[in-house]
Amino acid sequence: MTFGLPAWHPTTVENLQKLERVHRHGLHFIHGRHLPPPLEQKMMPMAMHLQHTDLVFFKRCLSGATDFDAMARITERRPLRGDDPQHPKLQPATIRTKFAESVFSFRVVEPWNDLPAALKDCPVDQFPALCKEYLWRNFDQ
Structure with a gap:
């Protein structure tokens, strides 16, 4: 999902929000409904x-x-x-x-x-x- 980020870095708030949404869905898939704090997620x-x-x-x-x-x-x-x-x-x-x-x-x-x-x-x-x-x-x- 993040391969080559320096080249295609999201430039708009909307694109950054879309990327964060996909990231959050992946975290929910891994951790379930309640997400631990970022440091405990190890991501x-x-x-x-x-x-x-x-x-x-x-x-x-x-x-x-x-x-x-x-x-x-x-x-x-x-x-x-x-x-x-x-x-x-x-x-x-x-x-x-x-x-x-x-x-x-x-x-x-x-x-x-x-x-x-x-x-x-x-x-x-x-x-x-x-x-x-x-x-x-x-x-x-």
């Missing part, structure tokens, strides 16, 4: 899953594990006081339409900038598990 909520797949794909792009140039439309922001010089903040290209906000190179920048430096520096093979753990810790239920 990420759809919004978290979308962010996780974007971040994992971006990390793979940065490491050269894919042919996609994720940094083609992303630049490093001018350093501000208090910024970590080892991990400069990224800045997406300027957008002109509402649709452009849903493009991968725009939507991945803010979550990437919010990640701790240790997570950005970890090896690519460890990143998915560590990123998932980080997202669960910072998930608002």
Whole structure:
């Protein structure tokens, strides 16, 4: 259901709701009428899953594990006081339409900038598990 999410990421609220509805039906099939809290389900909520797949794909792009140039439309922001010089903040290209906000190179920048430096520096093979753990810790239920 979520294969290739960075490419076909739902862009409208309506499409996201449809995807969440299918997700919820699957959870009801597994758990029955009363769903346990998300952490006990051992399945990420759809919004978290979308962010996780974007971040994992971006990390793979940065490491050269894919042919996609994720940094083609992303630049490093001018350093501000208090910024970590080892991990400069990224800045997406300027957008002109509402649709452009849903493009991968725009939507991945803010979550990437919010990640701790240790997570950005970890090896690519460890990143998915560590990123998932980080997202669960910072998930608002």
